[in-house]
Amino acid sequence: MTSRNNIPSQRLLVIGGGSAGIGVIASIRKRIKNLSITLIEPRQQHFYQPAWTLVGGGLFDIEKTHRPMQQVIPKDVTWVKDSVIQVSPSEQFVETASGERISYDYLIVACGLMLRWDKIAGLEETLGRNGVTSNYHFDLASYTWELVKNLKQGKVIFCQPPMPIKCAGAPQKALYLSCDYWQQQERLNNINVDFCLAGQAVFGVPEFVPHLKAYLAKYRAKINYGYNLIRVDGEQKLATFAVINKDNEMDEIVIPFDMLHVVPPQAPPIFIANSELGDENGWCDVDKFTLQHKRWPTIFSLGDCCSTPNSKTIAAARKQVVVVAENLVNILYQKELNSHYDGYGSCPLTVERGKVVLAEFGYDNKLLPTFPLDLTRPSRIAWWLKAWFLPHFYWSGMLRGIEWLAKSKVHSK
Template sequence: MANATHEIVIIGGGSAGIATASSLLKRRPELDIAIVEPANLHYYQPGWTMVGGGVFDAPVTARPMRDVMPSAVTWVQESAASFQPEIKQVTLQNGDTLHYRLLIVAAGIRLAWEQIEGLGQSLGAHGVTSNYRYDLAPYTWQLVKSLKQGRALFTQPPMPIKCAGAPQKAMYLSCDAWRDAGVLGDIDVQFHNAGAVLFGVDAYVPALMDYVDRYGIDLNFGSTLTAIDGPARQAIFKTADGEITRDFDMIHVVPPQVAPDFIADSPLAAESGFVDVDQFTLRHHRFPDIFALGDVGSMPNAKTAAAARKQAPIVAVNALAVLDGHAPVCDYDGYGSCPLTVERGRIVLAEFGYGGKLLPSFPDWIIDGTKPHRLSWLLKSEALPWIYWNGMLKGHEWLVKPKPRLTPNPRQAA
């Protein structure tokens, strides 16, 4: 494979990359597609919050990559190293090259643990945990079960991060467990958020504030975790008034998140480091034979699995149009979904698009997403994992089938 050529090369075998390949093959089964993905395991990452809350066991969120990779694609089990878009080439870590007619980048986001001093040495011990890692989510639940009194800190870094509601979800599920155990009143729960608001879409804030008040959570906005001393059980935060230090018995850390280095250092990157694409067509601004979706894209949408699920068929349709010599024919509306788990059995189902516009999948009489619902919990705990493994990854586009424009998109001509 030292110098192979494919019609379409997809970088990344996560949810976005595999869903796009499956949507492409549903429409054109004869396509020659290669997926570049080094990992042996594929994870259902939205399930890790439930693992940290004692709802799921971690192994149900992982499957062998070979079991989810579409059988019709060529799986290149290697890492991408660099891009040469002027000659339509990707160079791999082992020095091999792949040439393409069209490139789709779905490489995800990088968790920058190293940006918090001392965190790497403390994770998984000294009460320091994070649901953002498969191996640590069970430790979160272990800490929650064992904590009877003291201080529990929950952090959220500056945007962008994947699933902006996940830091809160970990906190609410923990508080619900402590309430059930009768110890919540003996635990000082603090939320340290680098941002200025509890949630970026105002319509969902009142319901969340009800739970903040119910659980007695101390909100700290403009508070960014910068360092941890695990053995001393101390966390240091940067605030507008200077550094503050907080002792803790448990801390749930959400790391800063950035574009993967091989993307940020490439000619594909925008100033942000993410792939520089049109937010509607998901086509690259400077290289018309390149698309990007999922967490690695520069679009200003919420980075969630639901967003990738909506984007994948749009990229598939637009990519095929470009392969056929036409302009992209579908637009992405910025849809993302964040099921905010406020207690075991109830969820505030946040669904919104660009500009914070509410984009509910169901009428209010079925699910009013601005209020906590039992039905939303069943959707999150029962339906969505099944839809992920059996629908999204296999090219079934339930509720996300793209609607082609009547005229080509004027923002990007072929």
């Protein structure tokens, strides 16, 4: 095996200490020892967000979904507790909110996406009160469970904004786990559930849709396609949706609720577009296979902020981490970037307590099952993966550079 220590010392800068940022640093450290690595990350806490769905269903302890950032940052990494506000790719430095300029030889952009709660009028004023909640927020997932547990009857709305969003299945996972509980408690007959989604399909990959629709029917949830939440009046408990009518005009439809589960619209961090790094929609513009920036070869990007057309999940980041680490080694050795990402992402749809439909797919919706089992059907083993194995593996595997089942595709010309 070639020694990694003969690479001339270089400065690597990583923006974002979330799942993708910490994961990629751990995988790079494993391969290259003498790289000087700086992480820019403003938060004191690191979150494992997939478990918030389970917290909202009363099935996971919220305190097990976060750890101090310092604890998850690999050794010998300089942590700058600040936010990047601008990148200058031509001069190879970034500027932070506190006015510091930090130069780099290589840059990895892994800053996640922005949750735009502010895009829904009246929402921020009422979140966490008046029956308005969201599993997309650490502070609110427990409130979801409180509402679910206490609701005996009434009207409940689960919303899904326009794509792309992180974990496209999470809005409906909240619905399934809530309905399953109400059914077990024999309350579902007194509760009317609406699933209001901005799009026209329950799920983007057709193979999974029949199973999901069967569950929506089992829970007697009414599906409202093309309903985009634009306003919430928490005091009056009214949700307003923009809906395109038959004449192709925009109507507003107001629905009263007792409980409202909101998923906010999502967007790339603004500094990406302002730094000439964005594609036409503002996502960090990388080659979808090598994850190298299309215009700036010393920059890579992965995780929710990058432009690759995959499902934005930790499952995707887990594979992207390996590709970026390998291609960084390739570039340092002036070799071809032959490590390729196949678009893998996965979404464990928690359709009932103890059962998951495990959607695993790559580019062009190609099914990419990890195991030789038909996981398009609800299964107990997939539940075990989601609720037990993956949270454990996240903290002690992915964040420490263990790359089980994350092998990249090596592609030679």
